[in-house]
Amino acid sequence: MVYLEWFGLDVVELEQHNYRRHDNLCEIHNQKTFTDISNHWARESIQFIAAREITTGTGNNRFSPDATLTRAMFVTFIARFDGVDLSKYTESSFSDVTADRDNWWYMAAVEWAAEIGVTNGVGGGRFDPHSSITHEQMVTMLNRYLNYKEYSLNDAAGTGTARFTALDILETWSVEAVTEFSAKGILNSRSDRTGFVFSPHQAATRADMATLLERFIRVIKD
Numbered sequence: 001m002v003y004l005e006w007f008g009l010d011v012v013e014l015e016q017h018n019y020r021r022h023d024n025l026c027e028i029h030n031q032k033t034f035t036d037i038s039n040h041w042a043r044e045s046i047q048f049i050a051a052r053e054i055t056t057g058t059g060n061n062r063f064s065p066d067a068t069l070t071r072a073m074f075v076t077f078i079a080r081f082d083g084v085d086l087s088k089y090t091e092s093s094f095s096d097v098t099a100d101r102d103n104w105w106y107m108a109a110v111e112w113a114a115e116i117g118v119t120n121g122v123g124g125g126r127f128d129p130h131s132s133i134t135h136e137q138m139v140t141m142l143n144r145y146l147n148y149k150e151y152s153l154n155d156a157a158g159t160g161t162a163r164f165t166a167l168d169i170l171e172t173w174s175v176e177a178v179t180e181f182s183a184k185g186i187l188n189s190r191s192d193r194t195g196f197v198f199s200p201h202q203a204a205t206r207a208d209m210a211t212l213l214e215r216f217i218r219v220i221k222d
Contacts, residue, residue, distance in 0.1 A: 031047070032047065032050035033047060033050070034046065034050075034057050034061055034062055035060075035062055036062045036063060036064065036065065037065055040195075040207065041195030041207070042065055042196070042208075042210050044214075045210040045213075046207065048210070048214045048217075049210050049214060050063075052081070054081050054213065055077065055080075055210070064206055065205065065207035065210070068203055068204075068205060069132065069203075069205055069209050070129060070130050070131060070132060071119075071128060071129055071130075071132075071137075072097075072106040072109075072110065072127075072130060073133075073209075074133050074138060074204075075106065075109045075112075075119060075141070076106045076109040077209060077213065078109070078113065078118065078141065078142070079108075079109035079112055079113065081217070082145075082149075086108035086109060087108075089107070089108035089109075089112055090108070092107050092110065093114060093125075094110065095124075095126055096126045096127055096128065097110050097111075097129055103129070110129065113141070114127075116148045117147075118145050118148065119141060119144075132203035132204065134202060134203060134204060135198050135200055135202050135204055136170060136171060136177075136178060136200040136201065137174070138204055138208075139177045139187070139198075140173060140177045140178075142177070142213075142216055143176070143177030143180060143181065144177075146220075151220050152220075152221045153181075153186075153221060154184070154219045154220075154221050163182045163183060164182040164187050164188070167179065170200050174200065181216075182198075184219050186219065195207065196211040
């Protein structure tokens with residue numbers, strides 16, 4: 001089966017020999033690069049997730065690192081990281097996510113994420129797939145995924161890094177996740193990564209997502 005990725009930007013084919021399920025902690029030797037990331041601060045993180053086939057870009061050999069990340073995109077990336085078989089998810093429990101031409105690329109991932117508790121939607125039976133996702137929402141979803149898989153996080157990444165301490169500005173539902181991820185060093189600026197700074201209510205970009213996922217994957221302990 002040829003897999004098509006469409007994030008509202010473009011359509012890109014992933015050839016048959018590159019698409020396969022995989023252990024989510026291993027590296028697939030699919031050294032992919034993109035024409036629009038050569039001088040970008042997130043280049044290494046983008047290449048890291050591309051090598052694991054979490055992303056194939058947005059078409060025309062581009063990644064669109066500064067484009068806004070939507071809620072639909074993010075749960076799709078988590079599903080790819082997991083390697084879950086989404087074929088059984090043919091119907092949606094959310095009123096604004098339907099299995100039609102406009103929604104097919106993310107519908108199954110959203111339903112899977114809801115089933116395992118990664119997302120509860122935004123209320124009123126809606127998921128709001130095309131809205132931007134904030135930094136704290138990404139962290140909260142990843143923490144829920146971590147709990148579902150019964151994984152833990154190594155401590156090494158937290159050594160010598162400053163923690164996020166402005167807990168009073170967080171939404172109550174994100175405090176636990178942000179505290180945990182900050183303690184492991186996942187949310188902090190690094191000397192070799194100058195672009196991503198955790199800001200809870202900031203709308204995330206695709207580059208932010210790549211950086212967060214790379215840091216997350218590197219400290220997972222299954």
